[in-house]
Amino acid sequence: MPVNLTAPDPATLSPVPGVRIGTAMAGVRKPNRRDVTVMTLAEGSAVAGVFTLNRFCAAPVQLCREHLAGGTGVRAIVINTGNANAGTGEDGLVRARRTCIALARQLEIAPEQVLPFSTGVIMETLPVERIEAGLPAALADLKEDNWALAAEGIMTTDTLPKAASRQVRIGGRTVTVTGISKGAGMIRPNMATMLGFVATDAVVAPALLQPLVKEAADASFNRITIDGDTSTNDSFVLIATRQAGHAEITALDSAEGQALREAVIAVSQQLAQAIVRDGEGATKFITVRIDGGRTEAECRLAAYAIAHSPLVKTAFFASDPNLGRILAAVGYAGIDDLDQGLIDLFLDDVHVVVQGGRHPDYQEADGQRVMKQSEITVRVDLHRGDASATVWTCDLSHDYVSINADYRS
Amino acid sequence: MPVNLTAPDPATLSPVPGVRIGTAMAGVRKPNRRDVTVMTLAEGSAVAGVFTLNRFCAAPVQLCREHLAGGTGVRAIVINTGNANAGTGEDGLVRARRTCIALARQLEIAPEQVLPFSTGVIMETLPVERIEAGLPAALADLKEDNWALAAEGIMTTDTLPKAASRQVRIGGRTVTVTGISKGAGMIRPNMATMLGFVATDAVVAPALLQPLVKEAADASFNRITIDGDTSTNDSFVLIATRQAGHAEITALDSAEGQALREAVIAVSQQLAQAIVRDGEGATKFITVRIDGGRTEAECRLAAYAIAHSPLVKTAFFASDPNLGRILAAVGYAGIDDLDQGLIDLFLDDVHVVVQGGRHPDYQEADGQRVMKQSEITVRVDLHRGDASATVWTCDLSHDYVSINADYRS
Incomplete structure (x- = not known):
């Protein structure tokens, strides 16, 4: 689909x-x-x-x-x-x-x-x-x-x-x-x-x-x-x-x-x-954009960490705004001196995380509304520089497992 | 399970x-x-x-x-x-x-x-x-x-x-x-x-x-x-x-x-x-061992590339000896000067790949027999040094997706 x-x-x-x-x-x-x-x-x-x-x-x-x-x-x-x-x-x-x-x-x-x-x-x-x-x-x-x-x-x-x-x-x-x-x-x-x-x-x-x-x-x-x-x-x-x-x-x-x-x-x-x-089993198209990095390379590291995380991808499949998984992925992306206290996270227009913690105005229902869409933009601002990077990915669904577990598709 | x-x-x-x-x-x-x-x-x-x-x-x-x-x-x-x-x-x-x-x-x-x-x-x-x-x-x-x-x-x-x-x-x-x-x-x-x-x-x-x-x-x-x-x-x-x-x-x-x-x-x-x-959705316990590396670090790179590959993990779930996926993972592990023509691949006792190509005696039925087991050892010999590394992982199943797509498990 x-x-x-x-x-x-x-x-x-x-x-x-x-x-x-x-x-x-x-x-x-x-x-x-x-x-x-x-x-x-x-x-x-x-x-x-x-x-x-x-x-x-x-x-x-x-x-x-x-x-x-x-x-x-x-x-x-x-x-x-x-x-x-x-x-x-x-x-x-x-x-x-x-x-x-x-x-x-x-x-x-x-x-x-x-x-x-x-x-x-x-x-x-x-x-x-x-x-x-x-x-x-x-x-x-x-x-x-x-x-x-x-x-x-x-x-x-x-x-x-x-x-x-x-x-x-x-x-x-x-x-x-x-x-x-x-x-x-x-x-x-x-x-x-x-x-x-x-x-x-x-x-x-x-x-x-x-x-x-x-x-x-x-x-x-x-x-x-x-x-x-x-x-x-x-x-x-x-x-x-x-x-x-x-x-x-x-x-x-x-x-x-x-x-x-x-x-x-x-x-x-x-x-x-x-x-x-048309990714195997894809049900959603996700744009991951990282802003505020020191270099484009570190923005790509963070973007790919999010885009590769099976936990993030299954949450998108489930339309579950379990957005801590995105923070965790940014945290292990390999940016050694990253300061978590500076980070902003947006899901489309919804401001989810400010200074590394849940935004006081963030309502689960707002996250839920965006997660249900078929096209979603995740934007993280690292607030440590002027570089940006964007990658595109899809969610991880049951069908991905089915397609790849099929005997020699 | x-x-x-x-x-x-x-x-x-x-x-x-x-x-x-x-x-x-x-x-x-x-x-x-x-x-x-x-x-x-x-x-x-x-x-x-x-x-x-x-x-x-x-x-x-x-x-x-x-x-x-x-x-x-x-x-x-x-x-x-x-x-x-x-x-x-x-x-x-x-x-x-x-x-x-x-x-x-x-x-x-x-x-x-x-x-x-x-x-x-x-x-x-x-x-x-x-x-x-x-x-x-x-x-x-x-x-x-x-x-x-x-x-x-x-x-x-x-x-x-x-x-x-x-x-x-x-x-x-x-x-x-x-x-x-x-x-x-x-x-x-x-x-x-x-x-x-x-x-x-x-x-x-x-x-x-x-x-x-x-x-x-x-x-x-x-x-x-x-x-x-x-x-x-x-x-x-x-x-x-x-x-x-x-x-x-x-x-x-x-x-x-x-x-x-x-x-x-x-x-x-x-x-x-x-x-x-007891990994989420696990049905198989996989030992990945890399021998013949120049350093333990490069052996770990190759072992984790195999252990993280969703394609390798779904093949294990399906008991499908689609073993080219293992070679592909070794190839993108990040060992820049790797010579594919030196590589051996074993699945338990079965010699699958020799010098980077399918072993002439390898029979699909032998690979299939090992893949059906609940405990499997994948061994790759890089033939470029004396270092080794072992990691343990599990397969990627429908249940992994179900467990992680459940709303806030």
Whole structure:
């Protein structure tokens, strides 16, 4: 039961000139699922990505890093669900390479020009022959306006596809930014999310793409958490086909660069928040904002301590204003010299805690009223500086346990 | 449904000469609950404690630290359940002091000779007048063999009382070590557990008590986790009444010191493990052992990453050998230069992963067999050094969510 999220209307997803998409049902793990997605990118496209910091990163993540570093120009992306190809050792790398080779052969490009992505169960052998067998169907399906199908094609435990699109005017031209993402568990991205792909036709200098993808990730996918587990396969990729016809953007702080940044960040945030809204078992969407920290880093520590606490998350599920649990989480967040006597806590507009103790005017009924909402903002003011940080999370429900206790969902 | 844990047989809990215990039903939060416990300590007793590192520590924890530092000699302990007196600001301190003053007056000692402990709901006003009113009944009940009642008297969401006792021969005398503890949620002790009290009549130099309580905590209460939440009230106290009649122990590494250490650590470990066995919703007791680390600290990082992962914990609940989740947790534990290609994973005697990939002989049925047990050891060898660390945890079940989603349990 996703929180205030609906399937994207395909008509609202503007195609990105230069990006064609096809999907196939290859039976990677289960039959009759759209489980292989291919994207082809026009010549001259620039691509940058950020990937999981999990040391046990998956074989495809290792190949993505290698191929992006090689600088031969990415021309295709292949994504499979049903198997993460992680914890698979050397054999996993061989199978990920085979996927690239098979797609490269059919597109008449080099294997190093393919980025492979896998998501699904960890520590099982990738059935690469099924992916290979599915590629012709995906290629036969290639179309510019297949973004909605691609959003479906990368789903695992997601209950809804996730896509976002927006257009901006740059240099007198309409520039499109369209993207897709997937969750829905093992979500505490660290430099990237499970899978996110955002494409634009903006004519942007290739060297700007890496800082832009990093900035967008830090403002979106790196600000969400569902269960605190950082996946082995997190990947977030930004593609620029550079076909919009305006003068090249050579600085992100120019007026044109700003317009592009804002559009990319807005699409990325919408995709990241969609992952939380469709988090496993989620019934509430929670914004946690910490103000008054000395550094952004310590604000993030406190925000994540709240967002990861199973006690806080079950209280949200129960609509129980058991708000001492939030204070406890701030207290163990790891800010060593924190003075509890300075702290304010607000639940939306309700002032719950002042100077570390219950606000004299706080009424349980007011807390209860906010806790019953499907969207809640927790705001803590540390009163020790000017830094802030925001993260987005969901509650912890019976359904989270059910979904993850199911045998190999 | 505690895991292989039963209520202690009162006959097995040896009294500690010099410690008398009384309990009362004071109606702190609910009627007809044994919710106030008093311990009196003979003159000459030595007391040391370790307390939560949560910056939002409760008022009674602040007073305990103050009273222990004062060095006037602790003569009494008072524990209430039903209210944690945390997140209560200055007023909370005033109320904790009132508890000490009331007990001190009746025992004719100084308020600074009383250590107060509170456990229960956070951010509600301590009904100190009810505790004061309950003290005479608790004092009328004072007896040396009341340990089993004390174990009951400190329970909150625990389903069973927790106590342990053992006797050793030191210097030709029988020395007793008896203790009690409580859990059962908000458990990721950091220097101490929710509440643990261990007493001995050993004649030990008072200066040795602080290193001994620290060592015992590090080997027991600081090695358990249920939900990763560090409480505001964690306290672990070691009492030596020094009445056993043998020559004073002046060094912990002497033969007599070793005998005492072993007994104190054994009792502490049994009490700490009992908290996990009775963890909220627990159905399995999991030992996580990391070998082959460069430092104990990095072994602990990996062990806690596994023990805190909701995905790993739900897999244990489901008896699902979805063991890639364990690898993923090791990968994001924060060991930056970890080489996944070196890692071995064992589930009890089953060799699951070799060199970072699935062991060729590993059969799902073998993993399944172990996962169905109520006691499981996960062992990971990092193959990069000689350090090891062990932590104990439980699974994450529907009942954990139910218990914590209940309105103010």
